[in-house]
Amino acid sequence: MKKPEGRPAPSPRRRDLLKAAGGVLATAAFGAVPLRGYAADPVNIGALYPVTGSMAQIGVGCVAAAKLAVEMVNEAGGIKSLGGAKLNLVLSDVQSDTTVTRTETDRLITSNKLSAIHGCFASALTLIASEVCERAKVPIITGSSSDQLNKGRSFTFTPFARASQFAQAQLQMSKLISEKPKVAVIFENTAFGTATSNGLKEQAPGEGVEIVMFEPYSAGFTDASPLINKVKASGANALFSVSYLNDLILIVRTVKQVGLNIAINGGSGGFVIPDFYKNVGKLAEGLQGVAHWNHDMSDEAQKVNAEYKKRTGEFLFEYAGGLVAQTFMLADALERAASTDPVKVRDALLKLDIASGYAAMAPGGKVKFGEGGKNVYGRPIGVQWQNGDLASVFPKEDARAALIKS
Amino acid sequence: MLETIAQAVINGLLIGGIYALVSIGVTLIFGVVKIVNFAQGEFVMIGMYISFFLATQLGVDPIVSLLVTMPVLFCVGMLVQHFLIRRVLGLNDLPQIFLTFALSLLVLNLALMLLTANYRTVHTWYSDEALHFAGLYVPVAKLAAFVLAMVLSALLWVFLHTTDLGKAMRAASQNRDVAQLMGINPNRVFAVALGIALALAGAAGSLLMPFYPAYPMVGQVFVLMAFVAVVLGTLGNVVGALVASLLMGVAESLGIQFVGADSGLIVVFAMLLLTLAVRPSGLAGGRRR
Numbered sequence: 001m002k003k004p005e006g007r008p009a010p011s012p013r014r015r016d017l018l019k020a021a022g023g024v025l026a027t028a029a030f031g032a033v034p035l036r037g038y039a040a041d042p043v044n045i046g047a048l049y050p051v052t053g054s055m056a057q058i059g060v061g062c063v064a065a066a067k068l069a070v071e072m073v074n075e076a077g078g079i080k081s082l083g084g085a086k087l088n089l090v091l092s093d094v095q096s097d098t099t100v101t102r103t104e105t106d107r108l109i110t111s112n113k114l115s116a117i118h119g120c121f122a123s124a125l126t127l128i129a130s131e132v133c134e135r136a137k138v139p140i141i142t143g144s145s146s147d148q149l150n151k152g153r154s155f156t157f158t159p160f161a162r163a164s165q166f167a168q169a170q171l172q173m174s175k176l177i178s179e180k181p182k183v184a185v186i187f188e189n190t191a192f193g194t195a196t197s198n199g200l201k202e203q204a205p206g207e208g209v210e211i212v213m214f215e216p217y218s219a220g221f222t223d224a225s226p227l228i229n230k231v232k233a234s235g236a237n238a239l240f241s242v243s244y245l246n247d248l249i250l251i252v253r254t255v256k257q258v259g260l261n262i263a264i265n266g267g268s269g270g271f272v273i274p275d276f277y278k279n280v281g282k283l284a285e286g287l288q289g290v291a292h293w294n295h296d297m298s299d300e301a302q303k304v305n306a307e308y309k310k311r312t313g314e315f316l317f318e319y320a321g322g323l324v325a326q327t328f329m330l331a332d333a334l335e336r337a338a339s340t341d342p343v344k345v346r347d348a349l350l351k352l353d354i355a356s357g358y359a360a361m362a363p364g365g366k367v368k369f370g371e372g373g374k375n376v377y378g379r380p381i382g383v384q385w386q387n388g389d390l391a392s393v394f395p396k397e398d399a400r401a402a403l404i405k406s
Numbered sequence: 407m408l409e410t411i412a413q414a415v416i417n418g419l420l421i422g423g424i425y426a427l428v429s430i431g432v433t434l435i436f437g438v439v440k441i442v443n444f445a446q447g448e449f450v451m452i453g454m455y456i457s458f459f460l461a462t463q464l465g466v467d468p469i470v471s472l473l474v475t476m477p478v479l480f481c482v483g484m485l486v487q488h489f490l491i492r493r494v495l496g497l498n499d500l501p502q503i504f505l506t507f508a509l510s511l512l513v514l515n516l517a518l519m520l521l522t523a524n525y526r527t528v529h530t531w532y533s534d535e536a537l538h539f540a541g542l543y544v545p546v547a548k549l550a551a552f553v554l555a556m557v558l559s560a561l562l563w564v565f566l567h568t569t570d571l572g573k574a575m576r577a578a579s580q581n582r583d584v585a586q587l588m589g590i591n592p593n594r595v596f597a598v599a600l601g602i603a604l605a606l607a608g609a610a611g612s613l614l615m616p617f618y619p620a621y622p623m624v625g626q627v628f629v630l631m632a633f634v635a636v637v638l639g640t641l642g643n644v645v646g647a648l649v650a651s652l653l654m655g656v657a658e659s660l661g662i663q664f665v666g667a668d669s670g671l672i673v674v675f676a677m678l679l680l681t682l683a684v685r686p687s688g689l690a691g692g693r694r695r
Contacts, residue, residue, distance in 0.1 A: 054523045189668045217667035220627055222424070222618070225417035225545070226662035226670075233410055246525055246619055253617065257536035257545045279527045279619065283534060 040083035043340050045070070045330060046090050046108045046138075048119030048129050053096030055122055057275060058319060062121055063091060064312055065320035068304070069327035072358070079331060081338035087331065094120050094129070101125045105132040114138055115340045116330050116349075121319050123149070123163075124191070130156040139346035141330060143292055143322035145268070146195075150372030155346050157373040159329060159362055160292035160322055161380035167199035169290045169380040170265050171207040173394050174238045176403050177263045182212045184236035184262075186227060186251075188243055189216035196242045196267065212236050219243070224250040228258050238263045245270035249279050256283055263405075265289060268380075274314040277388055284385040286404050293322040293362065294381050294392045296400045301361050315389065321361070328359035329367060363398050409541050414663040415656055416544060422655025423552035427610035428628050429635035429647040430559060431603035437579040437642030438599035441491060441502045445510035446632060447625025449479055449604050451517060453611020454620035461528040461615065468528050468615035469550055472608075479608030483600035491600065492593065510625075517622035525619040533616050551613035558609055559648050562602065566644065575599055579642060631658075634678050640688030650689060653677075 047066045050059035070087045078084045092108045094101040101120060108114065109132065116139045120126045123146035130149060133140040139155045145163040149156055161169075174181040185200055187193035193216065204211050213234035217227055228251065231239055239262045241251055248266055255262060265288045270276060272291045277284045295305035295316045304324050308316040316324070333348035334340070353368040354360045360367055363381040370376040382394025384403055391401035428450055435443045453475040460466040460474060490509065494501040532546040566572040577585040578595045586592055610628070611620075618624070635654055639646025654674050661673030681689060 056522060057524050186667065215667045217662070218671060221670065222627055222631070223417060223421040223659070225420075226414055226659045227667050229410060229413050229417065230663060230667065246621070249525065249527060249619055250617075253534055254545075256534045258543055259536070259538065275524070279525060281529050 040078075040085035041340070042086045042088035043079060043082065043334060044088050044090050044112050044114045045327070046092065046105075046112065046114045046117035046119075048092050048094050048101065048105060048108065048117060048125070049121055050096040050125065051093045055096040055125075058121055058270075058273060058317075059093075059096070061273070061312070061314070061317060061320045062323060065308060065316065065324050066091070066118070066327065068308055068311065069324040072304075072324075073327060073331045079334045081335050082340065085340075087327070090114065094125055096122070096125070098124060098128050101128045102132060105129045106136075109133070109136045109138055113340070115334060115342050115345050116141065118142060118323055118326050118330070120144070137346075138342040139349055141326045141349070143319050143326065145292060150374050153373060155373075157329075157349055157369055159326060159367050159369070159375045159378065161363065161378045162374065163196060164199050164203075165378070166268060166290045166292075166380050167196065167203050168207065169382055169394065170200065170240060170267065171203055171209045173265060173288055173290070173382045173403075174209055174240075174263070175207070176394065177405055178237050181209045181238050182234075182236045183209055183238045183240055184213035184215070184231045184234050185211055185240045185242070186213070186215050186217060186231065187241075188219035188247060190219065193219070193242045197240075200240060200242075217247075219247055221247065221250070224254040225258075227251070228254045228260065231255075231262070232258060232260050236262060238265065240265050240267065242267055243270075245276065245279070248276070252280050252283050252287065263288065268292070268318065272383060272390055273317045277385060285387070286385065288382065288384045288393070288403075289390075290380045291318040291383050291390075292378075292380055293318045293325070294383055294390060295321055296390075297363060297381060297392050297398055298361055298365060300358050304358070304361070317390075325359060325361040325367075328357065328361075329354075332359050410663065411660075413542050414659045416542060418656030418659030419652055420545070420548040420552045420655070421659070422652035423548075423555035424610055424614060425628065425631045425635055425655055426559060426648045426651035427555045427606050427613070428632035429639070429651050430562065430644055431606040431610075432629075432632050433636045433639065433642055433644055433647040434562075434599055434606075435603045436636065437644070438575050439487070439491065439495070439596045440582070441495075442506065443603070444503070444506040444629075445513060446603070446607055447627075447629030448510050448513040448517075449482070449607035449625070450611045450614070450628055451620065451622060451625040452482075452513070453479060453608035454615050454618075454624060455517070455521060455526075455611075456608070457612040457615040458526050458528055458620050461530075462526075467530060468612055469554070471615075472554070472612040475608035475612045476605040480601040480605040483602070483604030484597045486604070487593075487597040487600035491596070495596075514622055514625070521622060523621060523623075525621050527619045528615050530616045545617065547616040551617075554609070554613055558606065559644075562606075562644065565602075571595070571598060631674070634674055638678055638681055638688055640690035643688070643690045646688060646690035 049062040070089045074086045078086045090112050092104045094104050118141045120129050123144040126142045126144035130140050134155050141157040143160050147162050187197035271289045305316040333345050337344040337348035355366045363379050364377045366377040367375050381392050381398050383390045384393045393399050393403040432446050456475045457468040457471040460471040535546045536543040574590045635651040639650030657673050658670040661669045
């Protein structure tokens, strides 16, 4: 068997000697940190986000949040068990493209000594990146919600609610609007739309919600009127739209023009970012959605939000807020692992169990990874656009404002 | 039921008006200059961004900004003809196809780089308003776009049939060599044709802006429909393109209503294939007007 590197393997005896010597040196070093006279080596954390291409809008916000999170950890003294080592963010642009994601993840891992990775916002990209991470044995922590990320993975960690839980939360929210919800589900007809809408369809009977219309459409249409015409004819009193931002803008405007009085739940993704309000304006008021994170849900979240707002002028949106929490989870794992070795960081993540501080900024306020890298306490949060801001309204424990029924 | 059909027809006609502006431009260029302009959608996109920036920076209403986008794109059209298309005329078809295709990709990717992929919308007082009557509704922004699209199409028809330049254009489209023998300067005629076609694309952009978001890829959405309309209405036939666009809008809308919301394009392309099978040269049967 060939070793990948040119250096010959040390003989067993030499290795033992080195180990012993290393141990002695290590003890000496850790026992006398201040005497070393130089800063501890930084801990490299990879961050994979699309800052160009069709998903750039959200990716750019993610990068701003990732930088903020690393600064916060470093200002608080870095990783103390590693001699105050600072986190070093290694950024990579995955260009909203699955092929680029694969090569970039590979490149990032092989050309840097990474302890962990976070990314990539879109589930389609994260699925690819996590495959590469699994093979390279580097832990990846992500806010992406696809349930597929929890299947057959052992280095992938998902601290927030899963896609299947989002569907359930949406259905439960519709019962707050009407005792007998009649829901029209419209969804774009590719993987994202069909997977999400099927979740809604499967869980509706269990939640006692009637689905009166279930209609796929082709994303990027020129006109939403025929579709809304159909929704109107279905007699629904709630509309679930599983759509990309562009379609959703047209749908919301058309509903207004038709004069249809219907509670709209836009789900997550493009619906819960500041840009949505910028595009739709006052029409967004009262619209509901679901998120895995919201900026008003805890004191810590509000503090981070204030700082992010100061830097970017916009509130800290779902995905970006979640990744700040993720960075603190990584810091917590590094602290306990007392090592930059990715496998040891992963082992420490498996034992993570926190209920306070920035790392616990998740709906429910607790994080502990169980089977498939899922947070056993993970749950989504129901949100509503109120006065240009996104307010947490569901479930009761997480609600920070009352749901406005219009 | 009747109400639903009526509403679907209204929706279809309104969006068909926008398809018409794009497809008339494509068919005019093909009729007169004999090249297919694959970049037509990108000029719609440029028109949208001009309107967007005029609206957000100077507060100009997007529909009023038509007075800027049309002349600007008219000039762009003349320049494109003079510096690019003129060079490849008379060669075989391939360089011409690649020229407009390359232009499309260049403009699209420049827009992605300079303007980013973000959606940009303009919100006017009439963006979300609609007229309601007899249980039906007509969105104000789309109605305005439709009416102006029809007015522009009518003006183009009058221009082509009453002015010397217009007649020269029709002559060049019918037989370029004979037209040249009659003393028509083809370069001048071609430049004006390109100018008019791009001005119409610019107008489509301005008219779309109150109700459709601008983004670099937006042209692709409309140009696809425009090409179908152009073939359906017989290549080079302006009235044919107009009628075909309206028909397609209605077919798409009825398809969504009664077949399924992801069937819009299926209905449109089925219609195209059927027409071609029965009348290979399009609805107008090979006549170019």
